[in-house]
Amino acid sequence: MIKRALIFLVLAFFAWQFLLMVTGWEGLSGLGEIARHYMEKGREELGAANIVTAIVVTYRGLDTLGEVSVLFLAAAGIGFLLGAGRLSRKQDGGNAGGLENEKTRRKASEILETGSDIVVPAIAVFGVYIFVNGHLSPGGGFQGGAVIASAIVLLFLSHPFYSLNHGVLKVTESLSGTVYVGLGLLGLILAGGFLDARFLPVGEFGRILSAGAIPVIYSLIGLKVGAELVGILEQMRRPS
Amino acid sequence: MIITALIILMGVTMVVSAVFALHTKNLLMAVIAVGILSLFSSIIYLIMQAPDVAMTEAAIGAGLSTVIFLYALRRTTDRDVDDD
Numbered sequence A: 001m002i003k004r005a006l007i008f009l010v011l012a013f014f015a016w017q018f019l020l021m022v023t024g025w026e027g028l029s030g031l032g033e034i035a036r037h038y039m040e041k042g043r044e045e046l047g048a049a050n051i052v053t054a055i056v057v058t059y060r061g062l063d064t065l066g067e068v069s070v071l072f073l074a075a076a077g078i079g080f081l082l083g084a085g086r087l088s089r090k091q092d093g094g095n096a097g098g099l100e101n102e103k104t105r106r107k108a109s110e111i112l113e114t115g116s117d118i119v120v121p122a123i124a125v126f127g128v129y130i131f132v133n134g135h136l137s138p139g140g141g142f143q144g145g146a147v148i149a150s151a152i153v154l155l156f157l158s159h160p161f162y163s164l165n166h167g168v169l170k171v172t173e174s175l176s177g178t179v180y181v182g183l184g185l186l187g188l189i190l191a192g193g194f195l196d197a198r199f200l201p202v203g204e205f206g207r208i209l210s211a212g213a214i215p216v217i218y219s220l221i222g223l224k225v226g227a228e229l230v231g232i233l234e235q236m237r238r239p240s
Numbered sequence B: 001m002i003i004t005a006l007i008i009l010m011g012v013t014m015v016v017s018a019v020f021a022l023h024t025k026n027l028l029m030a031v032i033a034v035g036i037l038s039l040f041s042s043i044i045y046l047i048m049q050a051p052d053v054a055m056t057e058a059a060i061g062a063g064l065s066t067v068i069f070l071y072a073l074r075r076t077t078d079r080d081v082d083d084d
Helices: A001-021 A033-046 A049-057 A061-092 A096-104 A110-132 A141-158 A166-190 A214-237 B002-025 B025-048 B050-073
Strands: none
Touching: A001 A096, A033 A049, A049 A061, A049 A214, A061 A166, A061 A214, A110 A141, A141 A214, A166 A214, A166 B025, A214 B050, B002 B025, B025 B050
16 A cells, blocks of 8 residues: 555656646757857867767767777676576586577578678678768767677578677777777877867868868777677577 | 658657557567667657767667567567566
């Protein structure tokens, strides 16, 4: 009874708060002070055509570093949880899980196999395009990495017995993460602050080699995110 | 006008699929309903001039998380638990 009453009270509280929000809402008349600074000064300060990328990589660069770390921790946690059981079973002797899985896993249909062989390279190249052009067009490291990972999903579905080279994933991921933080420190030494992209020349507005180090940083983020997501998928795919 | 009607239609579909995902007993259907929700929300982001967010939502929300849910579903066993 008390439980029910408590639930009712909490729901009533939320409803009241929601009512306040709905009745008291009024649209913004203009941009806030920080947003106006980004919109007006962002172009000459950083030279990135896509203002979202300028904010994500430079103005709010520390937040992006935090996001990348969160994703890294998630990938590491999944690898730790799913990998631990497999290791102890291997010590028990015998590879029963793997054998059982060989039976349940079947070959993909020829249509899927042929189609994905054509499409997978194109999707992967599109992912690279998204993060290399992150400072010019919508998208960037996270989106490009996710697109690359979805290409790998298609590869996993069409070739069930294909196994990835883990060494490449590990090296890509740790190297790009280290260089990312290194570039941030370089910004601290050579330019205005940590993750300041202006230690490279800003260049001509709208060209691919412009906006300082933003394309380099976003490409590294793309590689890192892609490698982490592919690692998660590989861990989930393997038989328990 | 057409755009507004489209947004309302997609919004209603999103709410319906979210409620369906909560109430259905079939976990596979629930995963697919959540995927539909993500797909429509990414289209709405695109209509509302947020292409960056739309791309993230389409690639991660509708694509990768659906696949990860399906892999997780394969690893678990299906068992009905009586609530209340």
